[in-house]
Amino acid sequence: MLEKSHRHVSCETCGARKDSLFGSFCEADSSNLNEHKTCNYFKKNQPLFIEGSNPRGVFCLNEGKVKIFTRGEEGKEQIIHIAKPGEIVGFRAMFSGEAYKVAATTLEECNICFINKADFLNMVDTNPVLRNGIMRELSKELADRATFITNMAQKSVRERLAFALVLLDDIYSQEMINLTREDLANFVGTATETLIRLLKEFKDDHLIETHARKIEILDKQGLMNLAGV
Amino acid sequence: MLEKSHRHVSCETCGARKDSLFGSFCEADSSNLNEHKTCNYFKKNQPLFIEGSNPRGVFCLNEGKVKIFTRGEEGKEQIIHIAKPGEIVGFRAMFSGEAYKVAATTLEECNICFINKADFLNMVDTNPVLRNGIMRELSKELADRATFITNMAQKSVRERLAFALVLLDDIYSQEMINLTREDLANFVGTATETLIRLLKEFKDDHLIETHARKIEILDKQGLMNLAGV
DNA sequence: CGAGCGATTGAAAAGACTCAACCACCGTGG
DNA sequence: CCACGGTGGTTGAGTCTTTTCAATCGCTCG
Numbered sequence: 416m417l418e419k420s421h422r423h424v425s426c427e428t429c430g431a432r433k434d435s436l437f438g439s440f441c442e443a444d445s446s447n448l449n450e451h452k453t454c455n456y457f458k459k460n461q462p463l464f465i466e467g468s469n470p471r472g473v474f475c476l477n478e479g480k481v482k483i484f485t486r487g488e489e490g491k492e493q494i495i496h497i498a499k500p501g502e503i504v505g506f507r508a509m510f511s512g513e514a515y516k517v518a519a520t521t522l523e524e525c526n527i528c529f530i531n532k533a534d535f536l537n538m539v540d541t542n543p544v545l546r547n548g549i550m551r552e553l554s555k556e557l558a559d560r561a562t563f564i565t566n567m568a569q570k571s572v573r574e575r576l577a578f579a580l581v582l583l584d585d586i587y588s589q590e591m592i593n594l595t596r597e598d599l600a601n602f603v604g605t606a607t608e609t610l611i612r613l614l615k616e617f618k619d620d621h622l623i624e625t626h627a628r629k630i631e632i633l634d635k636q637g638l639m640n641l642a643g644v
Numbered sequence: 645m646l647e648k649s650h651r652h653v654s655c656e657t658c659g660a661r662k663d664s665l666f667g668s669f670c671e672a673d674s675s676n677l678n679e680h681k682t683c684n685y686f687k688k689n690q691p692l693f694i695e696g697s698n699p700r701g702v703f704c705l706n707e708g709k710v711k712i713f714t715r716g717e718e719g720k721e722q723i724i725h726i727a728k729p730g731e732i733v734g735f736r737a738m739f740s741g742e743a744y745k746v747a748a749t750t751l752e753e754c755n756i757c758f759i760n761k762a763d764f765l766n767m768v769d770t771n772p773v774l775r776n777g778i779m780r781e782l783s784k785e786l787a788d789r790a791t792f793i794t795n796m797a798q799k800s801v802r803e804r805l806a807f808a809l810v811l812l813d814d815i816y817s818q819e820m821i822n823l824t825r826e827d828l829a830n831f832v833g834t835a836t837e838t839l840i841r842l843l844k845e846f847k848d849d850h851l852i853e854t855h856a857r858k859i860e861i862l863d864k865q866g867l868m869n870l871a872g873v
Numbered sequence: 874c875g876a877g878c879g880a881t882t883g884a885a886a887a888g889a890c891t892c893a894a895c896c897a898c899c900g901t902g903g
Numbered sequence: 904c905c906a907c908g909g910t911g912g913t914t915g916a917g918t919c920t921t922t923t924c925a926a927t928c929g930c931t932c933g
Contacts, residue, residue, distance in 0.1 A: 485790050487798035488872045495790050507786050510779040516787035546775075550739040553782040557736050558745035560789035561714050561724050567796035568833030569716035572889070596912060604797030606890055611913060627898090628912080643717045801921070825880060835922055840881060856930095857880085 422526055423454045424477050431477050434501035436548045444542065451534040455527055463504060463519040463527070470508040470515060472531045476500045479525025480586070482598065485517050494602040495560075497522070499586050506549065509535060522594065570643070572605045576613050578642035579603045580623065584632045591629040651755055652683045653706050660706050663730035665777045673771065680763040684756055692733060692748040692756070699737040699744060701760045705729045708754025709815070711827065714746050723831040724789075726751070728815050735778065738764060751823065799872070801834045805842050807871035808832045809852065813861045820858040 426432055426449035427442065437448060452475070457463070463474050463481060474481075476498055483496040483504065495517060498504050508515050509532060521527075539546050566575055579602055583592045594602070600610040614630070617623045622638055624631045632638065655661055655678035656671065666677060681704070686692070692703050692710060703710075705727055712725040712733065724746060727733050737744050738761060750756075768775050795804055808831055812821045823831075829839040843859070846852045851867055853860040861867065 485794045487794050491798055493790075493794040493797050495793060507783040509783075510776070511783035511787065512780060513784070513787070517790050543769075547739070550779065550782070551741060553779070553786065554736040554738075554740035555742070557782065557785060557789065558740065558742070560786065560793065561722075561746050564724060564789065564792050564796060564833075565714045565716050565722040567793060568722050569720055595910095604793075607911090608891085608913080609889060612889095615913090836879090837881080837923085838921060841921095844881090 422456060424526065424528065425449055426452065426528075429477060431475075431501040435475065436503050436506075436545060436552060437475070439544050439548070444538075448530070448538070452528040452530045455529060457521045457525040457527055459521055459523055461521050461525075463521070464515050465518045466516060467514050470505060470532060472529055473506045473509060473535050474504040474519070475528040475530065476502050476504060477526040477528060479521060479523045479527070481519050481521050481525065481527075482602075483517050483519050484601065492598075492601045493604065494598060495563075497583070497586050497602070506535070507553065509539075522598070567604055572603065572609055573613055573616075574642050575603050575605070576610065576617075577622075577638040578644065580617075580630065580632060581635060581638050581642060581644070583630075584635060591626065591631050593629050595628065651685060653755065653757065654678055655681065655757075658706060660704075660729040664704065665732050665735075665774060665781060666704070668773050668777070673767075677759070677767070681757040681759045684758060686750045686754040686756055688750055688752055690750050690754075692750070693744050694747045695745060696743050699734060699761060701758055702735045702738060702764050703733040703748070704757040704759065705731050705733060706755040706757060708756070709751045710748050710754065710756075711751050712746050712748050713830065721827075721830045722833065723827060724792075726812070726815050726831070735764070736782065738768075751827070796833055801832065801838055802842055802845075803871050804832050804834070805839065805846075806851075806867040807873065809846075809859065809861060810864060810867050810871060810873070812859075813864060820855065820860050822858050824857065 426437070426440075427445045432438060432440070432445070437445070440448060454477075457479070464470070466486065478500055480500075481498045481502075481504055482494050483498060484492045484494045486492055498519075504519050505515070539549060566578060570578070579599070580592065583594075583602075587593070592599075596607050596611055596614075600607045603610060614623070614625065617638075618625060620637070622632075622634045622641070624633055655666070655669075656674045661667060661669070661674070666674070669677060683706075686708070693699070695715065707729055709729075710727045710731075710733055711721075711723050712727060713721045713723045715721055727748075733748050734744070768778060795807060799807070808828070809821065812823075812831075816822070821828075825836050825840055825843075829836045832839060843852065843854065846867075847854060849866070851861075851863045851870070853862055
């Protein structure tokens with residue numbers, strides 16, 4: 416469990432690192448990275464950065480989950496992505512030379528390391544493997560977002576919810592999906608009331624079960640069929 | 645006007661190049677590029693590449709426009725982007741190591757140069773300015789697509805159409821917007837019939853005028869207000 | 874001149890949203 | 904220990920947007 420305070424993690428032994436963009440780092444690279452990062456504890460619902468602010472560096476998730484979102488006209492959040500341990504958050508804005516167009520906020524208590532912009536860019540410049548990994552990651556996400564757009568445009572809310580639950584099941588892997596109904600609605604792109612009604616239908620169809628706010632997936636294949644994947 | 649056949653363009657003198665990712669190329673770079681590219685004529689509605697195929701290189705638009713799209717379940721197109729002269733199409737898939745997740749098809753007669761994958765990647769490897777330009781471009785598009793997703797999720801069809809017309813007015817700059825109603829509907833993310841009805845409303849409100857299929861923007865600011873930008 | 878595609882219109886149905894009220898859980902402070 | 908306030912979750916009813924289906928029109932191409 417997470418201590419309610421700053422906890423120092425060493426990059427050399429960090430379990431999340433091997434799944435990350437830094438996964439290929441040799442020992443020297445890792446120890447260099449370790450010297451340039453700081454390690455921070457974040458409370459639940461604490462922002463990493465907000466829209467319009469200027470990027471100062473990147474965040475490497477060691478423990479906990481973070482939502483990435485934009486806001487529509489009336490301030491309603493649209494969640495674009497939910498990042499899990501091992502993911503680097505905020506590196507896109509390192510290259511665009513612009514302020515953040517998205518915001519990031521913790522969904523749980525988190526342990527997150529921070530790497531300064533200059534240090535990060537320096538690593539990218541000097542490490543071709545890291546650089547290629549980043550370019551691959553950027554490209555893949557671009558493709559993911561094209562699919563996301565198509566889903567939003569062409570699928571019904573029911574289909575999108577089924578799709579979202581399948582995605583979230585992977586992100587939450589061992590645990591159960593644990594989001595407020597509002598966050599889930601903002602991920603699916605619908606009203607909270609509509610979301611709740613559909614969840615009930617899914618329960619009636621034995622696709623899921625709810626335990627308070629947590630959602631247990633009973634029939635992943637059924638959800639995938641419903642989502643049309 | 646475009647000749648109905650292959651037309652050779654030299655990179656050194658290409659007008660579209662200076663707006664492109666190759667815009668910063670010095671003379672030596674340009675002439676190197678020129679030696680590695682081929683120049684091709686494309687008919688209207690001719691595919692550059694389709695979903696699922698393997699990337700062989702990148703396409704540099706010299707003249708004409710190209711739609712980039714994915715397909716939903718029933719094969720319905722969702723247009724993600726419309727590329728204009730100066731844009732490089734298909735470079736995302738160069739880095740992902742995967743097959744194309746999107747497809748590209750010409751909307752008009754086009755003159756398009758092709759650069760082989762190996763040559764392109766070699767340029768990226770050896771030219772830091774080009775590389776940084778690409779990383780900046782990838783990052784910006786990622787942000788654009790986040791906005792796109794939010795628009796799809798939160799705006800009404802009317803707002804999305806207004807927004808789309810403003811975007812298209814920039815893309816078509818000097819000319820009038822010239823798309824089939826179906827393509828426009830697939831860009832906005834709606835049914836063709838709905839699109840036509842809304843266009844009529846916009847005409848009644850003196851926001852636009854139609855000349856056969858072409859759309860003339862009369863009140864861009866009015867459209868922007870409607871779109872909520 | 875006819876075929877066929879793209880554009881347009883009408884009517885009905887469905888999906889989703891809004892608004893309003895109510896419930897349930899949780900932590901706080903008395 | 905319990906009442907209180909607040910947030911998050913749930914339900915109902917009515918409305919509106921958007922889609923669907925069907926039919927018609929009009930232009931272009933062979």
